[in-house]
Amino acid sequence: MSISILAIESSCDDTSAAICKDGVVLSNLIANQEVHKAYGGVVPELASRDHEKNIVPVVDQALKKANISQEELSAIAFTVGPGLLGSLLVGCTFGKGLALALDIPIITVHHMKAHVLAHFIDDPKPPFPFLCLTVSGGHTQIVLVEDYLKMKVIGQTIDDAAGEAFDKSAKMFGLPYPGGPMVDKLAKEGNPKAFEFAKPRVPNLDYSFSGLKTSVLYFLQKQEKLNPNFIQENLNDLCASVQSTIIAILLKNLIKAAKQMGIRDVAIAGGVSANSGLRNALQELAVKQKWNVYIPQFQYCTDNAGMIAISAYYQYLAGDFASQDVGPQARLRI
Ligand code: KG4
Ligand code: ZN
Numbered sequence: 001m002s003i004s005i006l007a008i009e010s011s012c013d014d015t016s017a018a019i020c021k022d023g024v025v026l027s028n029l030i031a032n033q034e035v036h037k038a039y040g041g042v043v044p045e046l047a048s049r050d051h052e053k054n055i056v057p058v059v060d061q062a063l064k065k066a067n068i069s070q071e072e073l074s075a076i077a078f079t080v081g082p083g084l085l086g087s088l089l090v091g092c093t094f095g096k097g098l099a100l101a102l103d104i105p106i107i108t109v110h111h112m113k114a115h116v117l118a119h120f121i122d123d124p125k126p127p128f129p130f131l132c133l134t135v136s137g138g139h140t141q142i143v144l145v146e147d148y149l150k151m152k153v154i155g156q157t158i159d160d161a162a163g164e165a166f167d168k169s170a171k172m173f174g175l176p177y178p179g180g181p182m183v184d185k186l187a188k189e190g191n192p193k194a195f196e197f198a199k200p201r202v203p204n205l206d207y208s209f210s211g212l213k214t215s216v217l218y219f220l221q222k223q224e225k226l227n228p229n230f231i232q233e234n235l236n237d238l239c240a241s242v243q244s245t246i247i248a249i250l251l252k253n254l255i256k257a258a259k260q261m262g263i264r265d266v267a268i269a270g271g272v273s274a275n276s277g278l279r280n281a282l283q284e285l286a287v288k289q290k291w292n293v294y295i296p297q298f299q300y301c302t303d304n305a306g307m308i309a310i311s312a313y314y315q316y317l318a319g320d321f322a323s324q325d326v327g328p329q330a331r332l333r334i
Contacts, residue, residue, distance in 0.1 A: 001075045003316055006059065006098075007309035008157055010091030011111045012137070013042045014302070015054035015230040019066035020309035025121050026066035028299060028306035031059050036249075041167075047136045048086035055094050062305070073104055075321070077312030080108035081329035082138070088328030092325045098325055103320040107312040111303075112139055112334055113151055115269040117314065118300040118307035120124035120148070126265045127148055133254050135278075136270035136303075137163035137178070140207050140250070142257045143334065148314035151332050154261075155205025160271045162246055162308025169216050169242045173231055183239045186274050190240030192277075195219065197245045205253045205260075212245060243277050255289065274301035 002022050003097040008014040013036055018028040031054040036042045078086065078095035081088060092108075099106045115134045119125060132143045140162045142155035160168070163180055170179015175186075198215035221277040231238065258266055267284055279295050286293040300306055315321075 004072050005075050005077055005309055005312045005316065006073050007077040007305045007312050008095050009015050009079050009092040009303055009308045010051045010087050010321050011079045011306040012087060012303060013047045015051045016303065016305035017059040018064035018305035018309040019068050020313050021312050025306045025309055027062045028304055029062045030304055032164050037176055044084045044086055046206060048083060048090055051087055051090035053097050056089060058186045070102060074100060074106050075105045075316055077107040077109050077308055079111045081111065081332035083111055085328055085330045092328045095198055106221055107315050108322040108326055109308045109311045110332060111333050113309040114311040116143055116145055116151060117148065118269055119267050119294050121300055121306055122297060129263060130265035130267055131261065132267040132269050133250060133258055134270045135162040135272035136252065137161060142205055142254060144261065146317055149318055151334050154257060157207040157209060158202060160209035160213060162209060162250060165212055165246050168213050172216055172220055173235060173238055180272060184325050186236050186239040186241040187277060190236030192240040192244035193232050194237035195241040197242060199245060199249055202270050205257050207253060216242060247281050249276050266291045271295060271302040274298055
């Protein structure tokens, strides 16, 4: 008997639905929310309202694209956390309602674990155990992945996430939200060694990005006093320098973790893994450190339901189902 799963992701500002049949992702539809651009960041209440508008058409299209009917579904999966409570609630309520109507089980998926498991959508798939640097808008973690469902965070940020460091720097440069992709684009034309920013020292395998943010702010304030057009005249170099600082901070601990663990299979995941500088730097490390590196396809880096679907597939195989009284959890540890 085949296993067909409808998966829903609504933890932040993207409404996404995917269908996975026997471990193969057949469709992955994403509706991005443009409404937040005017506010320079995600407005939780507006995100929830947009999820409500988007969820039915997105699920509908995901089923149609996969050529699967509701009646053929074996289970419904949704992101249970971590994320914005109101946003999560939409996917959770919709998923539970549909599962009840179809009389099929529900599977609750951890958003950060799903970013890691995005590596099992396509080949090459990493062997266990491997290390995954999961870098998103809200999290920065080095994860020891022992099995599909067994993961341990061995290092994480003590303040801002890497994506936040990108977005907040971009904001200071006057770029629209989310700034990460724009910094990436402009950095390609800039000199990464043009300016130097703070690289905080944190014990063990943990990270900190708030000092970098402050050092960018003070640097800009100083330069703008001397030249009010400093940012416009140096935008590409600023982007390249901030990006290379973030990448250097991220990779230093990843190298340390790989050495400590004696692991050579190393992956990156999450929104920031779409960054071309990080992807290139990891490829270079593969040669230098003799690592096998795993970099997700772009569509599976940022938030998507494909990763929720593949996680749910392995949870289904393990019999990991949830009951109807489950609710969203804004904070949820791995
Ligand atoms: O994983 P994700 O889509 O959502 C969360 O779970 O947070 O990550 C979003 C983050 C944002 O901070 C965004 O600026 C960043 O990923 N991001 C990038 C790039 N694409 C997305 N950062 C740098 N370069 C990119 N190309
Ligand atoms: Zn995410």
